[in-house]
Amino acid sequence: MPNTGLAERIRRAGIRMRIKPVADSAWLGRTALEHPYHAGAIHKSWRNSLVPYLFVAPFLLFFLTLFLGPAVYSLYLSFCRYAGYGSIEWVGWQNYLAIWQYPVFWTEIRNVLFYWIAHAVPMMALAFGLAVLVNSTLVKYKNLFKPLIFTPQIVATVAAALIFKNFFGTQYGILNRVLGVEIPWLSDLNLARWVVVALLVWRGLGYWFVIFLAGLTSINPEILEAAMVDGATSWQRLVYQTIPLMRNSFLFAFVVDGVVTLRLFAEPNVLVGKAGALASVEAAPILNMVIENIQTARFGLAAATGWTLFLLIAILSWLQFRLFQQRGES
Amino acid sequence: MAIQRKKRYQMTRRDFLRMSAIGAGAAALAACAPNVAALPTQAPTTAPAATEVQTVAATAVPATAAPQATTITWESWGGTDRFAPLIQAWAKTFPDTAKWLSIKVISGGQNDVEMYKQFRTALSAGGEGLPDFFESNVDAVPEFATRGLMADLSDKMKPYLADLIPGALKVASFGDKVVAVPTQVKSKVWYYRKDLFQAAGIDPAQIKTMDDLIAAGTTFHAKNADSFLINLGPQPIHYWYGEILSTWDDVRFADPSGQWQVKDNPRFATLLDLTKKIYDSGIAFKTDDWSTDWQPAIAAGKVGSFLIGSWMTSFIPQFAPDQKGNWGLALWPEFIRDGSEAGGAVVAVSKFSKNMDAAFEFASEFWLKPEGSLAWWQATGTAPLIKSGQDALRKLLPTMQKPADMKDSDWAVAPVNYYGKDFMGPIFDSMQHVKVFPYDMSYAAELTILSQHTEAYLAGKETLAQALGGAQADMQSQIGNPYKI
Numbered sequence: 083m084p085n086t087g088l089a090e091r092i093r094r095a096g097i098r099m100r101i102k103p104v105a106d107s108a109w110l111g112r113t114a115l116e117h118p119y120h121a122g123a124i125h126k127s128w129r130n131s132l133v134p135y136l137f138v139a140p141f142l143l144f145f146l147t148l149f150l151g152p153a154v155y156s157l158y159l160s161f162c163r164y165a166g167y168g169s170i171e172w173v174g175w176q177n178y179l180a181i182w183q184y185p186v187f188w189t190e191i192r193n194v195l196f197y198w199i200a201h202a203v204p205m206m207a208l209a210f211g212l213a214v215l216v217n218s219t220l221v222k223y224k225n226l227f228k229p230l231i232f233t234p235q236i237v238a239t240v241a242a243a244l245i246f247k248n249f250f251g252t253q254y255g256i257l258n259r260v261l262g263v264e265i266p267w268l269s270d271l272n273l274a275r276w277v278v279v280a281l282l283v284w285r286g287l288g289y290w291f292v293i294f295l296a297g298l299t300s301i302n303p304e305i306l307e308a309a310m311v312d313g314a315t316s317w318q319r320l321v322y323q324t325i326p327l328m329r330n331s332f333l334f335a336f337v338v339d340g341v342v343t344l345r346l347f348a349e350p351n352v353l354v355g356k357a358g359a360l361a362s363v364e365a366a367p368i369l370n371m372v373i374e375n376i377q378t379a380r381f382g383l384a385a386a387t388g389w390t391l392f393l394l395i396a397i398l399s400w401l402q403f404r405l406f407q408q409r410g411e412s
Numbered sequence: 413m414a415i416q417r418k419k420r421y422q423m424t425r426r427d428f429l430r431m432s433a434i435g436a437g438a439a440a441l442a443a444c445a446p447n448v449a450a451l452p453t454q455a456p457t458t459a460p461a462a463t464e465v466q467t468v469a470a471t472a473v474p475a476t477a478a479p480q481a482t483t484i485t486w487e488s489w490g491g492t493d494r495f496a497p498l499i500q501a502w503a504k505t506f507p508d509t510a511k512w513l514s515i516k517v518i519s520g521g522q523n524d525v526e527m528y529k530q531f532r533t534a535l536s537a538g539g540e541g542l543p544d545f546f547e548s549n550v551d552a553v554p555e556f557a558t559r560g561l562m563a564d565l566s567d568k569m570k571p572y573l574a575d576l577i578p579g580a581l582k583v584a585s586f587g588d589k590v591v592a593v594p595t596q597v598k599s600k601v602w603y604y605r606k607d608l609f610q611a612a613g614i615d616p617a618q619i620k621t622m623d624d625l626i627a628a629g630t631t632f633h634a635k636n637a638d639s640f641l642i643n644l645g646p647q648p649i650h651y652w653y654g655e656i657l658s659t660w661d662d663v664r665f666a667d668p669s670g671q672w673q674v675k676d677n678p679r680f681a682t683l684l685d686l687t688k689k690i691y692d693s694g695i696a697f698k699t700d701d702w703s704t705d706w707q708p709a710i711a712a713g714k715v716g717s718f719l720i721g722s723w724m725t726s727f728i729p730q731f732a733p734d735q736k737g738n739w740g741l742a743l744w745p746e747f748i749r750d751g752s753e754a755g756g757a758v759v760a761v762s763k764f765s766k767n768m769d770a771a772f773e774f775a776s777e778f779w780l781k782p783e784g785s786l787a788w789w790q791a792t793g794t795a796p797l798i799k800s801g802q803d804a805l806r807k808l809l810p811t812m813q814k815p816a817d818m819k820d821s822d823w824a825v826a827p828v829n830y831y832g833k834d835f836m837g838p839i840f841d842s843m844q845h846v847k848v849f850p851y852d853m854s855y856a857a858e859l860t861i862l863s864q865h866t867e868a869y870l871a872g873k874e875t876l877a878q879a880l881g882g883a884q885a886d887m888q889s890q891i892g893n894p895y896k897i
Contacts, residue, residue, distance in 0.1 A: 269700070356647070
């Protein structure tokens with residue numbers, strides 16, 4: 083007989099088991115659960131084992147059918163020349179070499195990296211600062227500020243971009259009219275990129291504010307109180323306690339924001355594009371190249387561009403994980 | 413002796429995940445696999461899945477020996493609401509045909525590019541879901557005529573060829589075949605502010621060369637300090653390139669063998685050079701067509717004229733209603749007078765259609781018969797492309813009255829009142845100068861690359877040689893052979 087205590091716990095857990103007695107000298111002193119070769123000794127109910135998989139099966143089915151399957155197919159297409167119909171011609175690495183040799187590709191990669199870094203740093207700093215402020219005792223009417231700060235997030239992306247487009251118009255934009263100048267905010271593409279950054283900061287601020295606020299409220303107040311008792315100033319508590327404890331929130335924020343920004347599409351095209359056309363190269367995100375290739379029936383190039391972008395996002399995300407892990411360890 | 417029991421299979425977690433992955437992946441690959449077999453010649457048997465669908469039913473009349481009641485599908489882009497009055501206009505003009513023929517309109521997307529994507533998807537599925545006939549811009553004809561989507565209408569069009577204006581036949585032809593019915597010729601028209609030109613002492617007809625244009629623009633700006641002769645910004649709109657390139661007969665992006673000509677054909681250098689001269693000369697208001705500032709600039713009188721396609725006729729009254737009577741129409745300056753803006757538009761009968769005869773009957777009535785072309789003009793403002801239709805319109809214009817269902821405010825800015833009763837004359841004249849650029853199957857991609865390098869040239873980031881060489885190199889690497897996609 084196996085260990086009575088273990089069997090009693092199993093019985094109380096309501097797990098039905100078949101316990102086969104084994105005439106085996108190796109059995110002595112070991113329970114059935116410990117016996118490595120006794121495969122059929124104790125079994126969970128077949129139904130109980132299957133239920134969790136049934137719950138996740140719909141997601142798995144959709145994921146595999148609508149995401150993984152097409153992704154694998156697009157990887158295959160990235161090595162082919164295909165117009166979306168007709169024959170598929172295998173061309174090997176030709177598509178990848180073509181886009182890597184294309185100056186526009188590198189310009190658009192530079193653009194998305196610029197959009198990411200230029201907007202992420204001020205936006206995260208501002209969002210965290212606002213979260214610290216709203217979470218502190220300095221601010222009254224917290225329930226008023228929280229929805230106010232979050233409001234830009236609920237404005238549709240295209241609507242927000244159109245508002246900014248009118249706001250930053252050169253001849254008749256509101257900003258230039260108020261300032262009494264004619265700054266070509268959108269026609270000078272060097273300036274237009276900063277308008278895109280401004281839009282990204284304006285829209286994203288509320289979302290990360292909420293995330294950081296949740297992170298702050300999850301910090302055990304006793305830790306901060308102990309530091310207060312030890313004589314730490316507010317600034318010291320913020321720098322040496324709060325920020326390190328928020329490391330996971332920051333990691334999440336930077337990685338997710340990076341992924342989203344590197345896949346940017348609507349903001350620059352609505353702001354800078356004309357008559358429904360995509361934005362000019364100097365302000366265009368890399369997804370424009372994917373879209374243009376699809377529109378001109380060059381699916382192989384579109385797939386190769388998409389997979390290159392995927393690789394870039396994966397590498398940058400991995401680097402951020404390493405960076406935050408190293409900082410955490412230090 | 414121990415009892416031998418058959419070991420029951422216990423599914424492990426790994427087995428479950430493995431089988432799910434294999435099954436779903438196989439299903440996905442099967443669903444996504446292209447139809448590499450030859451495209452069928454039969455029309456689709458199921459009704460097309462429509463983004464928007466609108467059906468205009470024929471007038472109910474007891475059948476007497478009329479053909480069998482038929483519904484044909486017409487696909488275009490944009491909303492379908494605008495088609496109902498067009499089809500009503502056709503039905504009113506041809507009630508006998510409308511007794512048995514109904515038109516179902518399908519929207520293929522927001523713009524023509526979206527619609528072409530749908531066609532490619534349908535072609536990959538063997539032609540499933542394609543309409544009976546569809547609207548298309550001329551620059552898409554090479555791809556879809558080559559790929560067997562457009563029916564050869566050469567025989568059906570023979571009775572109408574003599575009445576077609578030359579530009580219309582060019583627009584509807586591909587190679588030596590007529591593959592479509594022309595609906596619009598986007599000839600080049602110079603819209604200008606008569607009052608501002610008069611104040612500057614400029615006569616559009618006297619501008620024959622590039623130097624004349626620059627000199628006129630300089631004089632114009634000197635006399636009208638708040639206004640510029642034309643507008644041209646740092647990112648010229650895509651149709652600018654086609655308008656200029658179509659001037660000449662001896663230019664194309666690549667020869668039929670796939671050899672690119674951008675670097676070596678002097679016409680491309682002329683295009684870039686001309687654009688930069690206008691941009692740098694100070695005669696152009698530095699804002700691009702359809703930018704945020706463009707329409708307000710027109711309303712404020714910042715732009716004194718447009719070198720543009722004939723479709724602009726209906727837009728100026730909307731942008732600047734209070735400038736009624738101040739706008740005139742003329743031909744482009746002589747040195748770039750010929751050509752067109754993207755050729756024009758056509759309706760093509762699908763080779764997969766089960767109702768090809770009915771589809772052509774509708775198209776021929778609306779666009780190839782004088783009464784139909786007149787009804788089309790009244791409904792859309794697009795000029796007739798047949799000589800008999802143009803003659804009928806010339807007779808109609810001086811006597812035009814407000815339609816009963818039109819508001820007074822709309823009638824006030826209708827082109828006939830906005831520009832004057834003789835406004836169609838220059839448009840008809842411009843159609844005599846129509847030339848169609850020899851588009852290939854990759855024109856959209858070629859234009860994208862050319863515009864990138866032109867913008868760099870305008871900004872001073874590339875020299876002319878670098879811009880042309882870079883454009884050709886990029887076309888070679890990104891497109892390869894433009895006659896194969």
